[in-house]
Amino acid sequence: MTDVLINDNFSGDTEIDCLIIGGGAAGLTAALAASESGAAVLVAERENRLSGSTALSSGLIPAAETNAQKRQNINDSKKTFFADIMEKNCNSADPNHVSLCVENITLALDWLEAEHGIPFHVLDDFLYPNHTNFRMHAVPEVTGEALVNYLERAVAELDIYVSCNLKIVNLVKSNNGRILGAIGERPDGSTEAISSKTIILACNGYGGNSALIAENIPEMQNAIYFGHAGNQGEAVIWGRQIDAKIDHLSGYQGHGSVAHPHGILVTWALMMEGGIQVNTNGKRFSNEHKGYSEQAVNVLSQPEKIAFNIFDERLCALGRKFEDFRKAEKANAIISADTIEDLASKLNISIGHLCETMLEIDALAEQNAVDTFGRNFNSKNRLQPPYYAVKVTGALFHTQGGLLIDSQARVIQKNGSFIQGLYACGGAACGVSGPDVAGYLSGNGLLTAISLGYVAGKSIKAIEL
Ligand SMILES: Cc1cc2nc3c(=O)[nH]c(=O)nc-3n(C[C@H](O)[C@H](O)[C@H](O)COP(=O)(O)OP(=O)(O)OC[C@H]3O[C@@H](n4cnc5c(N)ncnc54)[C@H](O)[C@@H]3O)c2cc1C
Numbered sequence: 158m159t160d161v162l163i164n165d166n167f168s169g170d171t172e173i174d175c176l177i178i179g180g181g182a183a184g185l186t187a188a189l190a191a192s193e194s195g196a197a198v199l200v201a202e203r204e205n206r207l208s209g210s211t212a213l214s215s216g217l218i219p220a221a222e223t224n225a226q227k228r229q230n231i232n233d234s235k236k237t238f239f240a241d242i243m244e245k246n247c248n249s250a251d252p253n254h255v256s257l258c259v260e261n262i263t264l265a266l267d268w269l270e271a272e273h274g275i276p277f278h279v280l281d282d283f284l285y286p287n288h289t290n291f292r293m294h295a296v297p298e299v300t301g302e303a304l305v306n307y308l309e310r311a312v313a314e315l316d317i318y319v320s321c322n323l324k325i326v327n328l329v330k331s332n333n334g335r336i337l338g339a340i341g342e343r344p345d346g347s348t349e350a351i352s353s354k355t356i357i358l359a360c361n362g363y364g365g366n367s368a369l370i371a372e373n374i375p376e377m378q379n380a381i382y383f384g385h386a387g388n389q390g391e392a393v394i395w396g397r398q399i400d401a402k403i404d405h406l407s408g409y410q411g412h413g414s415v416a417h418p419h420g421i422l423v424t425w426a427l428m429m430e431g432g433i434q435v436n437t438n439g440k441r442f443s444n445e446h447k448g449y450s451e452q453a454v455n456v457l458s459q460p461e462k463i464a465f466n467i468f469d470e471r472l473c474a475l476g477r478k479f480e481d482f483r484k485a486e487k488a489n490a491i492i493s494a495d496t497i498e499d500l501a502s503k504l505n506i507s508i509g510h511l512c513e514t515m516l517e518i519d520a521l522a523e524q525n526a527v528d529t530f531g532r533n534f535n536s537k538n539r540l541q542p543p544y545y546a547v548k549v550t551g552a553l554f555h556t557q558g559g560l561l562i563d564s565q566a567r568v569i570q571k572n573g574s575f576i577q578g579l580y581a582c583g584g585a586a587c588g589v590s591g592p593d594v595a596g597y598l599s600g601n602g603l604l605t606a607i608s609l610g611y612v613a614g615k616s617i618k619a620i621e622l
Pocket residue numbers: 178179180181182183184201202203204207208209210211212213214215216217218219323324325326359360361362383384385387388389391422554555582583584585599600601602603604606
């Protein structure tokens with residue numbers, strides 16, 4: 158049972174200053190920051206290797222006024238970044254929490270680069286939806302897997318203990334509410350008791366927990382979950398038992414472009430640079446530039462719950478910059494044709510309707526006009542033959558609701574006090590996207606993982622040791 162135990166006499170087999178539950182971007186960043194203060198740190202990871210949703214992700218981290226941006230002469234400001242996040246979530250996220258993330262992501266990325274040798278550059282060949290400036294930072298490989306590898310290598314250089322195959326099943330606290338440690342379970346069923354004055358919850362959200370999804374995000378209960386299966390929502394489950402403040406459980410990141418049935422993410426850059434989505438009737442059904450998160454719901458409400466991304470050779474070249482796209486090509490998910498008629502017949506959709514749609518967007522592009530969904534077309538991004546298409550569906554990527562924390566990442570209780578020694582970061586904490594799928598601005602996931610991981614790790618020194 159995933160319970161919080163109360164035991165004033167708790168004594169662990171292992172004693173540590175800071176136990177971090179979860180070895181994704183949030184947990185590993187927190188471990189690096191906590192370790193700098195001299196704390197003895199243990200990262201407990203339930204899987205047999207460090208990965209999480211972070212390793213499945215594209216690894217793109219938004220931040221403003223970083224050294225990487227300065228090197229690339231990108232003029233950006235934290236103020237604009239903050240405004241972009243708030244505009245996307247319709248001012249439904251706590252502005253202080255958003256500020257905390259915006260301020261600390263800059264510090265964290267510059268610090269990861271300078272102190273831990275993790276090289277970042279900014280993608281500057283297309284703008285992600287609703288971002289005013291180029292601010293998506295990535296490691297050279299531009300994958301989440303590589304990001305985890307860099308973090309893992311940095312952790313290995315310090316005296317940080319990492320224990321894989323250790324699933325934390327219980328938190329232990331004292332009668333007066335102070336964290337005392339946790340109990341972990343090994344795959345063979347044996348248990349380990351860990352004494353720790355502080356615990357950082359970095360175990361992400363509840364995307365892998367179908368009961369919590371049905372309860373909080375019913376529209377996604379039958380959708381594909383594309384995130385890490387090990388994210389079972391312990392932060393929320395434990396949080397409820399200790400009267401923690403929890404918010405925005407209905408918030409999540411969806412994605413409207415997962416190759417079907419291959420299950421490979423197809424970059425939204427194609428849509429931002431001129432591509433369109435049509436349904437099985439060959440008709441467009443939305444403004445693709447609003448955001449890929451809410452597009453999950455739009456695609457899932459189309460016939461057969463699918464859509465086709467239509468693009469061209471120029472966009473294919475852009476797509477090939479992403480490993481996922483190259484994988485989709487290798488898996489024969491990408492279909493090409495010299496004419497729209499051939500493409501429609503290969504996709505088995507109405508030739509007449511698809512031709513009509515293409516004529517419509519071509520006319521809009523020629524006139525630099527806005528369509529009825531509110532999307533702006535321009536002549537620069539006009540689609541040219543040969544044409545390409547990929548069949549996609551909508552999916553749930555990760556949840557955005559979670560524990561409310563203060564500016565030191567301390568978990569707040571309903572009565573306004575703190576659970577002494579308990580911190581949360583990444584997907585375990587409430588995010589910056591508000592309660593709705595449309596509130597997710599690209600990159601909000603790794604933004605909160607790395608910025609709040611940094612804040613939580615730094616807080617260990619200031620308060621507990
Ligand atoms: C396909 C995909 C693409 C994405 N692309 C991007 C992107 O480009 N940019 C972006 O900002 N966001 C992206 N995201 C979202 C992003 O991946 C997440 O927001 C982010 O990785 C969360 O980091 P985390 O450290 O909180 O969680 P995770 O990386 O999921 O790490 C949590 C870890 O905790 C472990 N764990 C859970 N419970 C326990 C337990 N009880 N005991 C021990 N260990 C436990 C899990 O096994 C896991 O390894 C994407 C998500 C997906 C699915």
